[in-house]
Amino acid sequence: MLIGMVSAKGSPGVTTSALAVASRWPRRVLVLEADPFGGDVRAGLGGGEWPSSAGLADAVVDLRSTGMDEALRRRVHRPASHAPPVLAGLGCVGQAPSVAWTQLATALGRMxxxxxxxxxxxxxxxxxxxxxxxxxxxVVLVVGSGLRAVRAASRVAPLLHDELGAEPGDVRVTLLVVGPDEPYSSPEIAAGCGLSLLGELPRDRRTADVWSDGTPPARGFDRSPLQRGAGRIATKLVRAGTAGSGAA
Ligand SMILES: Nc1ncnc2c1ncn2[C@@H]1O[C@H](COP(=O)(O)OP(=O)(O)OP(=O)(O)O)[C@@H](O)[C@H]1O
Ligand SMILES: [Mg+2]
Incomplete structure (x- = not known):
């Protein structure tokens, strides 16, 4: 199963949300850092201590001569016991178009x-x-709940539909609200964007810093609002992905 998470202008939090949700995934999972503006995890979650040979760029080279399982075995890195395994993203802006995303994603989706x-x-x-x-x-559109964020997301949602060939109401494209009610509620945002609502993640600075900046987890990390919310979202996504792919 392959889950894509994107954000719109004005809505920070896609990397944090992806890592938090993956950390609570009920099955084996890999985080693929596919941000076209360059990866965050080496310097963020990894605190700058990521093995230089671990990452997407080398995995892409490996795939010319070996299979996906072997490429992932060589290039995926799990930076800490509380973190999911990650294939770290590209180093430079502008490299993304050179990656054969369809083949890569199709192979990952078939794992x-x-x-x-x-x-x-x-x-x-x-x-x-x-x-x-x-x-x-x-595909999950991650959005904040302020006016700028909601406006940007409501403009992105139809583009996302067009690009994915999705009809309005298609549950393959869904919304995740980070920090709801500041001031708009999640149902209001979903209605404004014309998307189904996957759910919400709370604002939780301390836990978010673990994912975005590599801060060591504090006591009670597993029971923190963000981690608990991420667990609920992970469960919903597995259900939605299983229904969408027709898998058992
Ligand atoms: N649920 C949350 N609660 C509190 N702070 C959060 C939350 N999610 C993200 N943040 C904070 O917002 C900032 C940006 O987060 P993150 O790096 O995940 O955003 P991004 O959308 O991936 O940004 P970029 O466009 O730079 O890749 C970080 O400081 C992070 O700790
Ligand atoms: Mg990011």
């Missing part, structure tokens, strides 16, 4: 032993990552 949560960064039609989104079982 039977593990699911993939892809952090696709900010959505832009011409960024080169759209082919990956097209083969996702579910």
């Amino acid at each position: 039977t032993g593990a699911d993939t949560v892809a952090d696709c960064g900010r959505f832009a039609v011409l960024d080169g990552v759209t082919p990956l989104l097209r083969v996702c079982d579910v």
